[in-house]
Amino acid sequence: xxxxxHVAVEPSAATGLEVxxxxxxxxxxxxxxxxxxxxxxxxxxxxxxxxxxIYGIVFASPEALSFAEIEARLxxxxxxxxxxxxxxxxxxxxxxxxxxxxxxERFTPDVELxxxxxxxxxxxxxxxxxxxxxxxxxxxxxxxxxxxxxxxxLRTRLKYLQxxxxxxxxxxxxxxxxxxxxxx
Amino acid sequence: xxxxxHVAVEPSAATGLEVxxxxxxxxxxxxxxxxxxxxxxxxxxxxxxxxxxIYGIVFASPEALSFAEIEARLxxxxxxxxxxxxxxxxxxxxxxxxxxxxxxERFTPDVELxxxxxxxxxxxxxxxxxxxxxxxxxxxxxxxxxxxxxxxxLRTRLKYLQxxxxxxxxxxxxxxxxxxxxxx
DNA sequence: AGTTTAGTTCATATTGAATTGAAAGTTACC
DNA sequence: GGTAACTTTCAATTCAATATGAACTAAACT
Numbered sequence: 001x002x003x004x005x006h007v008a009v010e011p012s013a014a015t016g017l018e019v020x021x022x023x024x025x026x027x028x029x030x031x032x033x034x035x036x037x038x039x040x041x042x043x044x045x046x047x048x049x050x051x052x053x054i055y056g057i058v059f060a061s062p063e064a065l066s067f068a069e070i071e072a073r074l075x076x077x078x079x080x081x082x083x084x085x086x087x088x089x090x091x092x093x094x095x096x097x098x099x100x101x102x103x104x105e106r107f108t109p110d111v112e113l114x115x116x117x118x119x120x121x122x123x124x125x126x127x128x129x130x131x132x133x134x135x136x137x138x139x140x141x142x143x144x145x146x147x148x149x150x151x152x153x154l155r156t157r158l159k160y161l162q163x164x165x166x167x168x169x170x171x172x173x174x175x176x177x178x179x180x181x182x183x184x
Numbered sequence: 185x186x187x188x189x190h191v192a193v194e195p196s197a198a199t200g201l202e203v204x205x206x207x208x209x210x211x212x213x214x215x216x217x218x219x220x221x222x223x224x225x226x227x228x229x230x231x232x233x234x235x236x237x238i239y240g241i242v243f244a245s246p247e248a249l250s251f252a253e254i255e256a257r258l259x260x261x262x263x264x265x266x267x268x269x270x271x272x273x274x275x276x277x278x279x280x281x282x283x284x285x286x287x288x289e290r291f292t293p294d295v296e297l298x299x300x301x302x303x304x305x306x307x308x309x310x311x312x313x314x315x316x317x318x319x320x321x322x323x324x325x326x327x328x329x330x331x332x333x334x335x336x337x338l339r340t341r342l343k344y345l346q347x348x349x350x351x352x353x354x355x356x357x358x359x360x361x362x363x364x365x366x367x368x
Numbered sequence: 369a370g371t372t373t374a375g376t377t378c379a380t381a382t383t384g385a386a387t388t389g390a391a392a393g394t395t396a397c398c
Numbered sequence: 399g400g401t402a403a404c405t406t407t408c409a410a411t412t413c414a415a416t417a418t419g420a421a422c423t424a425a426a427c428t
Binding site for chain 1: 208210211213214217218220221224225228230243244246247293297308309312315316319320322323326327328329330333334335337338341344345348351354355358359362363365
Binding site for chain 2: 415427
């Protein structure tokens, strides 16, 4: 149960009406909106909410945040935060910043969204495209034998699939190049 | 439990080793591969397996298939088939073909993958882009007030997000145009 | 009218992914 | 080397998305 100024990691809604707790309302609201932004975007890509929320809260803070601060702001269990941070570090979405006087690590966004997106494209899409290619090969080798006309129908359909597949493959580099004309 | 020559709608695996049942093994194998292809592709896009499987089995048949045939070939419940077919009809992925001598409807792929893909792009991506845009507006209006330097950091981050967002928006039409240079 | 065939609906069951929380690990400091 | 602060691990749980199947509707034959 949210105890105070936790950012709701919930649905898409306006997320309004948080109990202000002890932190300034405007800041809490800003954080909520940011978390919402990333949560929405993430589930389009199939990334777990908690991970997106952690990224969002870190992104919304001008100062690097500690594990404890993230926990305090996000009503998410320690376990999830630990795992979420691991994922985010692995993909280079956040980086650790040590502060000499402190024990705990702190995290900031390792602002290279390009990396994240490229990585995503490569992993999910490229993989699917590759396995699809393999399957298509198998398919065209294993056309069952049927009446000529029927076989022809299937052959045509396969060609059609092929063409699409090729197009999808061709699109990837275009997309990447496009995204490379980047900002910051 | 699959009773005979059902196409397994399972994981990505080779799907091999089906009990041949009473239909020719080569056909069954071909169907399985086709279903596999679409199931894989679909779950990349977040489409339920059963829907993809139905499309696959229909796509793999040179002849339009009846509800009963789909059921017989796919080890999927009537309920799912009914719903799956509904979805597929709605998005124009399959069309009904009436055969005068028969009571039951039959289904063929309404081969316009372009439609499907475009539709997908528009619905999921465009929607997210639009809601994202709205959120970004809110965010920049509600920058909390903090020390100047901090506010500046946040403002920079927002600009950065903005830029990405714009780029994503710009990419959509490019992708569409690209896909429009189509085959068949 | 009644029976069979075809298909749909929807409450419930299944399943797999995400999340939790408590116990176990680390590391720094006394 | 003890203990407190911090973090990770992982078995159990929760939850949302899909799938199921029995009950129902509609149309087609007799």
